Amino acid sequence: MDQLKHYQTEIKSALNRYATLLRKDPPPSYKVIVAFDDEHGQYLLREIGWTSEGRIKRTIFHVALQDGKIWIEEDWSEEGIITLLLENDIPADDIVLGFQPPNLRSSGEFAVA
Secondary structure, rough: OOOHHHHHHHHHHHHHHHHHHHOOOOOOEEEEEEEEEEOOEEEEEEEEEEOOOOEEEEEEEEEEOOOEEEEEEOOOOOOOOHHHHHHHHHHHHHHEEOOOOHHHHHHOOEOOO
């Protein structure tokens, strides 16, 4: 399996695993959805719907494939999707923390871009 297909598979698996956790008992009153766009390299996990407090429409994860790297554009989880990716042998130097300002990326263990 080439690297792109491998990364697509691992991203989808990680998002599906996390979505399953969010849907556990008791099930939420809103939808937990995953959206995969292999053609454009965009992957999302969202919560959409209504609660007693109002409308929910939040992106928990937004992951993109760009220039052979995995870009974490949004991550609002405690554990982080990075943990799942690293556990599945994705090298840290192929992961870009896109939600961080470019000048801060060089001080970490992950790819700068």
